[in-house]
Amino acid sequence: MKESGRKQGAPSPCAACKLLRRRCAQDCVFAPYFPADDPQKFANVHKVFGASNVNKMLQELPVDQRGDAVSSMVYEANARVRDPVYGCVGAISSLQQQIDVLQTQLALAQAEVVHLRVRQTASMPNHGVGPGSPSSSGSPSSRLMGSQFRPTFDMDTACETHQMY
Amino acid sequence: MKESGRKQGAPSPCAACKLLRRRCAQDCVFAPYFPADDPQKFANVHKVFGASNVNKMLQELPVDQRGDAVSSMVYEANARVRDPVYGCVGAISSLQQQIDVLQTQLALAQAEVVHLRVRQTASMPNHGVGPGSPSSSGSPSSRLMGSQFRPTFDMDTACETHQMY
Numbered sequence: 433m434k435e436s437g438r439k440q441g442a443p444s445p446c447a448a449c450k451l452l453r454r455r456c457a458q459d460c461v462f463a464p465y466f467p468a469d470d471p472q473k474f475a476n477v478h479k480v481f482g483a484s485n486v487n488k489m490l491q492e493l494p495v496d497q498r499g500d501a502v503s504s505m506v507y508e509a510n511a512r513v514r515d516p517v518y519g520c521v522g523a524i525s526s527l528q529q530q531i532d533v534l535q536t537q538l539a540l541a542q543a544e545v546v547h548l549r550v551r552q553t554a555s556m557p558n559h560g561v562g563p564g565s566p567s568s569s570g571s572p573s574s575r576l577m578g579s580q581f582r583p584t585f586d587m588d589t590a591c592e593t594h595q596m597y
Numbered sequence: 598m599k600e601s602g603r604k605q606g607a608p609s610p611c612a613a614c615k616l617l618r619r620r621c622a623q624d625c626v627f628a629p630y631f632p633a634d635d636p637q638k639f640a641n642v643h644k645v646f647g648a649s650n651v652n653k654m655l656q657e658l659p660v661d662q663r664g665d666a667v668s669s670m671v672y673e674a675n676a677r678v679r680d681p682v683y684g685c686v687g688a689i690s691s692l693q694q695q696i697d698v699l700q701t702q703l704a705l706a707q708a709e710v711v712h713l714r715v716r717q718t719a720s721m722p723n724h725g726v727g728p729g730s731p732s733s734s735g736s737p738s739s740r741l742m743g744s745q746f747r748p749t750f751d752m753d754t755a756c757e758t759h760q761m762y
Contacts, residue, residue: 479650480646480650480654481645481646481647481650482646482647482649482650484647485644485645485646485647489645489677489681492681493681493682497682500682500683501681501682501683503686504682504683504684504686504687505684507686508673508684508685508686512654516654516657516658516666517658517662517665517666517669518665518666518669519669519670519673520673520685520686520689521668521669521672521673521685522669523689524685524688524689524692527689527692527693527696528692530696531692531695531696531699534696534699534700534703535699537703538699538702538703538706541703541706541707541710542706544706544710545706545709545710545713548710548713548714548717549713551717552713552716552717552720555717555720
Protein backbone atom coordinates (compact mmCIF):
# COMPACT_ATOMS: atom_id res chain seq x y z
CA MET A 433 0.00 0.00 0.00
CA LYS A 434 1.22 3.48 -0.91
CA GLU A 435 2.01 6.04 1.73
CA SER A 436 0.75 9.46 0.79
CA GLY A 437 2.71 12.19 2.48
CA ARG A 438 4.04 11.98 5.99
CA LYS A 439 3.30 9.97 9.10
CA GLN A 440 2.00 11.92 12.05
CA GLY A 441 4.71 12.46 14.63
CA ALA A 442 7.47 11.14 12.37
CA PRO A 443 7.95 13.86 9.77
CA SER A 444 9.31 12.31 6.58
CA PRO A 445 9.61 14.89 3.81
CA CYS A 446 7.61 14.54 0.60
CA ALA A 447 9.49 13.77 -2.63
CA ALA A 448 9.56 17.46 -3.56
CA CYS A 449 11.00 18.70 -0.28
CA LYS A 450 13.48 15.83 -0.27
CA LEU A 451 14.76 16.77 -3.73
CA LEU A 452 14.80 20.47 -2.86
CA ARG A 453 16.51 19.69 0.49
CA ARG A 454 14.10 21.76 2.49
CA ARG A 455 11.90 21.21 5.52
CA CYS A 456 8.54 19.71 4.60
CA ALA A 457 6.02 21.91 6.42
CA GLN A 458 2.69 20.60 7.67
CA ASP A 459 0.91 22.62 4.94
CA CYS A 460 3.40 21.81 2.16
CA VAL A 461 1.64 22.33 -1.18
CA PHE A 462 3.50 19.40 -2.78
CA ALA A 463 3.12 16.77 -0.05
CA PRO A 464 -0.40 15.50 -0.96
CA TYR A 465 0.65 14.81 -4.57
CA PHE A 466 4.32 13.86 -4.41
CA PRO A 467 4.78 11.06 -1.85
CA ALA A 468 8.28 10.19 -0.71
CA ASP A 469 8.11 6.72 -2.26
CA ASP A 470 7.78 8.05 -5.86
CA PRO A 471 10.71 10.48 -6.24
CA GLN A 472 10.77 10.35 -10.06
CA LYS A 473 7.26 11.78 -10.30
CA PHE A 474 8.47 15.07 -8.87
CA ALA A 475 11.91 14.91 -10.48
CA ASN A 476 10.48 15.12 -14.01
CA VAL A 477 7.98 17.84 -13.10
CA HIS A 478 10.81 19.83 -11.50
CA LYS A 479 13.08 19.30 -14.50
CA VAL A 480 10.47 20.51 -16.98
CA PHE A 481 8.42 23.11 -15.11
CA GLY A 482 10.59 23.99 -12.13
CA ALA A 483 9.47 23.61 -8.51
CA SER A 484 8.86 27.33 -8.14
CA ASN A 485 6.49 27.46 -11.15
CA VAL A 486 4.63 24.33 -10.03
CA ASN A 487 4.28 25.81 -6.56
CA LYS A 488 2.86 29.05 -8.00
CA MET A 489 0.49 27.22 -10.37
CA LEU A 490 -0.86 25.03 -7.56
CA GLN A 491 -1.28 27.94 -5.16
CA GLU A 492 -3.41 29.73 -7.77
CA LEU A 493 -5.85 26.80 -7.97
CA PRO A 494 -8.55 25.71 -5.53
CA VAL A 495 -7.49 22.64 -3.54
CA ASP A 496 -10.02 20.35 -5.25
CA GLN A 497 -8.47 21.02 -8.68
CA ARG A 498 -4.83 20.57 -7.70
CA GLY A 499 -4.82 16.79 -8.05
CA ASP A 500 -5.92 17.03 -11.70
CA ALA A 501 -3.42 19.83 -12.33
CA VAL A 502 -0.60 17.70 -10.90
CA SER A 503 -1.67 14.71 -13.02
CA SER A 504 -1.66 16.76 -16.20
CA MET A 505 1.70 18.34 -15.34
CA VAL A 506 3.20 14.93 -14.59
CA TYR A 507 1.87 13.67 -17.93
CA GLU A 508 3.33 16.66 -19.79
CA ALA A 509 6.64 16.43 -17.96
CA ASN A 510 7.04 12.71 -18.69
CA ALA A 511 6.18 13.31 -22.34
CA ARG A 512 8.79 16.10 -22.54
CA VAL A 513 11.47 13.91 -20.92
CA ARG A 514 10.61 11.12 -23.37
CA ASP A 515 10.51 13.45 -26.38
CA PRO A 516 12.45 16.67 -25.71
CA VAL A 517 11.53 18.18 -29.09
CA TYR A 518 7.76 17.67 -29.27
CA GLY A 519 6.70 16.62 -25.76
CA CYS A 520 3.02 15.84 -25.55
CA VAL A 521 2.36 18.01 -28.60
CA GLY A 522 3.69 14.97 -30.47
CA ALA A 523 0.79 13.00 -29.02
CA ILE A 524 -1.66 15.67 -30.17
CA SER A 525 -0.23 15.50 -33.66
CA SER A 526 -0.48 11.71 -33.71
CA LEU A 527 -4.10 11.76 -32.49
CA GLN A 528 -4.93 14.38 -35.11
CA GLN A 529 -3.54 12.08 -37.80
CA GLN A 530 -5.65 9.21 -36.50
CA ILE A 531 -8.71 11.47 -36.71
CA ASP A 532 -7.88 12.37 -40.31
CA VAL A 533 -7.59 8.68 -41.26
CA LEU A 534 -10.82 7.78 -39.44
CA GLN A 535 -12.70 10.63 -41.11
CA THR A 536 -11.54 9.43 -44.53
CA GLN A 537 -12.55 5.85 -43.73
CA LEU A 538 -15.92 7.03 -42.44
CA ALA A 539 -16.63 9.18 -45.48
CA LEU A 540 -15.83 6.24 -47.78
CA ALA A 541 -17.98 3.82 -45.78
CA GLN A 542 -20.88 6.28 -45.72
CA ALA A 543 -20.58 6.88 -49.45
CA GLU A 544 -20.71 3.14 -49.98
CA VAL A 545 -23.83 2.83 -47.82
CA VAL A 546 -25.55 5.48 -49.95
CA HIS A 547 -24.38 3.79 -53.15
CA LEU A 548 -25.62 0.36 -52.04
CA ARG A 549 -28.97 1.77 -50.93
CA VAL A 550 -29.55 3.51 -54.24
CA ARG A 551 -28.60 0.35 -56.15
CA GLN A 552 -30.85 -1.74 -53.93
CA THR A 553 -33.80 0.60 -54.40
CA ALA A 554 -33.29 0.64 -58.15
CA SER A 555 -33.34 -3.16 -58.26
CA MET A 556 -36.57 -3.44 -56.25
CA PRO A 557 -39.72 -4.23 -58.26
CA ASN A 558 -41.58 -1.17 -56.87
CA HIS A 559 -38.83 1.40 -56.74
CA GLY A 560 -41.06 4.36 -57.47
CA VAL A 561 -40.29 5.86 -54.09
CA GLY A 562 -37.11 7.37 -55.48
CA PRO A 563 -33.56 7.43 -54.17
CA GLY A 564 -34.33 10.03 -51.53
CA SER A 565 -36.26 7.72 -49.27
CA PRO A 566 -34.63 4.29 -49.13
CA SER A 567 -34.43 2.92 -45.61
CA SER A 568 -34.71 6.40 -44.23
CA SER A 569 -36.25 5.17 -41.00
CA GLY A 570 -32.97 3.47 -40.95
CA SER A 571 -30.16 1.89 -39.14
CA PRO A 572 -28.13 3.27 -36.26
CA SER A 573 -25.34 4.47 -38.55
CA SER A 574 -27.73 6.52 -40.67
CA ARG A 575 -28.76 8.40 -37.58
CA LEU A 576 -25.14 9.16 -36.76
CA MET A 577 -24.20 10.13 -40.29
CA GLY A 578 -25.27 13.72 -39.92
CA SER A 579 -23.12 14.23 -36.88
CA GLN A 580 -19.71 14.18 -38.51
CA PHE A 581 -17.67 16.86 -36.88
CA ARG A 582 -14.52 18.69 -37.78
CA PRO A 583 -11.59 18.22 -35.47
CA THR A 584 -10.92 21.19 -33.26
CA PHE A 585 -7.18 20.98 -33.71
CA ASP A 586 -5.04 21.60 -36.72
CA MET A 587 -1.46 20.84 -35.84
CA ASP A 588 -0.13 22.45 -39.02
CA THR A 589 -1.07 25.82 -37.65
CA ALA A 590 -1.70 25.03 -33.98
CA CYS A 591 1.55 26.44 -32.70
CA GLU A 592 0.93 29.69 -34.49
CA THR A 593 -2.80 30.16 -34.03
CA HIS A 594 -3.52 28.71 -30.61
CA GLN A 595 -1.93 31.59 -28.80
CA MET A 596 -3.96 33.33 -26.20
CA TYR A 597 -2.55 36.78 -26.54
CA MET B 598 7.38 42.02 -42.05
CA LYS B 599 8.57 40.44 -38.83
CA GLU B 600 11.99 41.15 -37.45
CA SER B 601 13.65 38.02 -36.15
CA GLY B 602 16.19 38.85 -33.49
CA ARG B 603 18.47 41.85 -33.62
CA LYS B 604 19.76 44.20 -36.28
CA GLN B 605 23.50 44.10 -36.92
CA GLY B 606 25.20 47.06 -35.29
CA ALA B 607 22.09 48.14 -33.37
CA PRO B 608 21.75 45.58 -30.60
CA SER B 609 18.08 45.36 -29.59
CA PRO B 610 17.50 42.61 -27.03
CA CYS B 611 15.25 39.64 -27.85
CA ALA B 612 11.95 39.30 -26.00
CA ALA B 613 13.50 36.87 -23.50
CA CYS B 614 16.46 39.07 -22.57
CA LYS B 615 14.17 42.10 -22.41
CA LEU B 616 11.87 40.36 -19.92
CA LEU B 617 14.80 38.98 -17.94
CA ARG B 618 16.49 42.43 -18.03
CA ARG B 619 19.81 41.06 -19.19
CA ARG B 620 22.22 41.77 -22.01
CA CYS B 621 21.28 39.91 -25.19
CA ALA B 622 24.54 38.29 -26.29
CA GLN B 623 25.39 37.66 -29.93
CA ASP B 624 24.94 33.91 -29.35
CA CYS B 625 21.80 34.22 -27.17
CA VAL B 626 19.97 30.88 -27.27
CA PHE B 627 16.56 32.59 -27.17
CA ALA B 628 17.08 35.34 -29.76
CA PRO B 629 16.34 33.29 -32.92
CA TYR B 630 12.97 32.16 -31.54
CA PHE B 631 11.73 35.01 -29.38
CA PRO B 632 11.84 38.25 -31.38
CA ALA B 633 11.44 41.54 -29.56
CA ASP B 634 8.15 42.30 -31.32
CA ASP B 635 6.33 39.29 -29.79
CA PRO B 636 6.91 39.61 -26.03
CA GLN B 637 3.92 37.45 -25.03
CA LYS B 638 5.37 34.41 -26.78
CA PHE B 639 8.23 34.32 -24.29
CA ALA B 640 6.18 35.56 -21.34
CA ASN B 641 3.93 32.48 -21.33
CA VAL B 642 6.83 30.06 -21.87
CA HIS B 643 8.69 31.73 -18.98
CA LYS B 644 5.62 31.64 -16.74
CA VAL B 645 5.02 27.93 -17.34
CA PHE B 646 8.48 26.42 -17.85
CA GLY B 647 10.81 29.08 -16.51
CA ALA B 648 13.56 30.71 -18.57
CA SER B 649 16.26 28.62 -16.94
CA ASN B 650 14.57 25.32 -17.82
CA VAL B 651 13.87 26.45 -21.39
CA ASN B 652 17.49 27.53 -21.73
CA LYS B 653 18.68 24.13 -20.50
CA MET B 654 16.26 22.19 -22.73
CA LEU B 655 17.31 24.16 -25.81
CA GLN B 656 21.02 23.81 -25.06
CA GLU B 657 20.61 20.04 -24.91
CA LEU B 658 19.15 19.93 -28.45
CA PRO B 659 20.90 20.27 -31.81
CA VAL B 660 20.27 23.68 -33.37
CA ASP B 661 18.10 22.29 -36.16
CA GLN B 662 15.59 20.87 -33.65
CA ARG B 663 15.29 23.93 -31.43
CA GLY B 664 12.69 25.70 -33.57
CA ASP B 665 10.31 22.74 -33.26
CA ALA B 666 11.03 22.45 -29.54
CA VAL B 667 10.22 26.13 -29.04
CA SER B 668 6.99 25.78 -31.06
CA SER B 669 5.83 22.84 -28.97
CA MET B 670 6.75 24.59 -25.71
CA VAL B 671 4.90 27.74 -26.80
CA TYR B 672 1.88 25.60 -27.65
CA GLU B 673 2.00 23.84 -24.25
CA ALA B 674 2.56 27.09 -22.37
CA ASN B 675 -0.37 28.82 -24.08
CA ALA B 676 -2.59 25.82 -23.37
CA ARG B 677 -1.57 25.88 -19.69
CA VAL B 678 -2.25 29.63 -19.42
CA ARG B 679 -5.65 29.09 -21.05
CA ASP B 680 -6.47 26.04 -18.91
CA PRO B 681 -4.39 25.96 -15.71
CA VAL B 682 -5.83 22.60 -14.61
CA TYR B 683 -5.48 20.45 -17.71
CA GLY B 684 -3.25 22.42 -20.09
CA CYS B 685 -2.78 20.67 -23.41
CA VAL B 686 -3.64 17.33 -21.78
CA GLY B 687 -7.21 18.64 -22.08
CA ALA B 688 -6.70 18.76 -25.86
CA ILE B 689 -5.44 15.17 -25.83
CA SER B 690 -8.50 14.07 -23.92
CA SER B 691 -10.81 15.90 -26.32
CA LEU B 692 -9.10 14.38 -29.38
CA GLN B 693 -9.33 10.94 -27.78
CA GLN B 694 -13.08 11.43 -27.36
CA GLN B 695 -13.40 12.43 -31.01
CA ILE B 696 -11.56 9.25 -31.97
CA ASP B 697 -13.93 7.15 -29.86
CA VAL B 698 -16.96 8.73 -31.56
CA LEU B 699 -15.46 8.31 -35.04
CA GLN B 700 -14.61 4.65 -34.35
CA THR B 701 -18.20 4.00 -33.29
CA GLN B 702 -19.57 5.77 -36.37
CA LEU B 703 -17.16 3.84 -38.60
CA ALA B 704 -18.04 0.47 -37.07
CA LEU B 705 -21.75 1.17 -37.59
CA ALA B 706 -21.27 2.32 -41.18
CA GLN B 707 -19.12 -0.71 -41.97
CA ALA B 708 -21.67 -3.06 -40.40
CA GLU B 709 -24.34 -1.45 -42.56
CA VAL B 710 -22.23 -1.92 -45.70
CA VAL B 711 -21.89 -5.62 -44.90
CA HIS B 712 -25.62 -5.88 -44.16
CA LEU B 713 -26.60 -4.16 -47.41
CA ARG B 714 -24.21 -6.29 -49.45
CA VAL B 715 -25.57 -9.51 -48.00
CA ARG B 716 -29.15 -8.38 -48.63
CA GLN B 717 -28.25 -7.33 -52.16
CA THR B 718 -26.59 -10.65 -52.92
CA ALA B 719 -29.55 -12.55 -51.53
CA SER B 720 -31.95 -10.60 -53.77
CA MET B 721 -29.92 -11.29 -56.94
CA PRO B 722 -31.31 -13.99 -59.28
CA ASN B 723 -28.03 -15.95 -59.25
CA HIS B 724 -26.96 -15.56 -55.66
CA GLY B 725 -25.26 -18.93 -55.42
CA VAL B 726 -21.88 -17.31 -54.86
CA GLY B 727 -22.66 -16.98 -51.17
CA PRO B 728 -22.31 -14.10 -48.79
CA GLY B 729 -18.55 -14.42 -48.53
CA SER B 730 -17.81 -13.05 -51.96
CA PRO B 731 -20.10 -10.14 -52.79
CA SER B 732 -18.26 -7.20 -54.30
CA SER B 733 -15.05 -8.40 -52.78
CA SER B 734 -12.94 -6.76 -55.47
CA GLY B 735 -14.67 -3.86 -53.95
CA SER B 736 -14.86 -0.22 -53.32
CA PRO B 737 -12.24 1.99 -51.71
CA SER B 738 -13.80 1.68 -48.27
CA SER B 739 -13.70 -2.09 -48.32
CA ARG B 740 -9.96 -1.93 -48.80
CA LEU B 741 -9.64 0.37 -45.81
CA MET B 742 -11.94 -1.64 -43.58
CA GLY B 743 -9.26 -3.97 -42.38
CA SER B 744 -7.05 -1.15 -41.23
CA GLN B 745 -8.99 -0.01 -38.18
CA PHE B 746 -6.50 0.79 -35.50
CA ARG B 747 -6.72 1.23 -31.79
CA PRO B 748 -5.83 4.63 -30.44
CA THR B 749 -2.46 4.78 -28.77
CA PHE B 750 -3.69 6.91 -25.90
CA ASP B 751 -6.03 6.12 -23.09
CA MET B 752 -6.53 9.24 -21.03
CA ASP B 753 -8.23 7.33 -18.22
CA THR B 754 -4.94 5.78 -17.34
CA ALA B 755 -2.50 7.98 -19.23
CA CYS B 756 -1.38 10.01 -16.27
CA GLU B 757 -0.63 6.88 -14.32
CA THR B 758 0.81 4.63 -16.98
CA HIS B 759 2.68 6.97 -19.32
CA GLN B 760 5.48 7.53 -16.88
CA MET B 761 8.94 6.82 -18.06
CA TYR B 762 10.50 5.73 -14.83
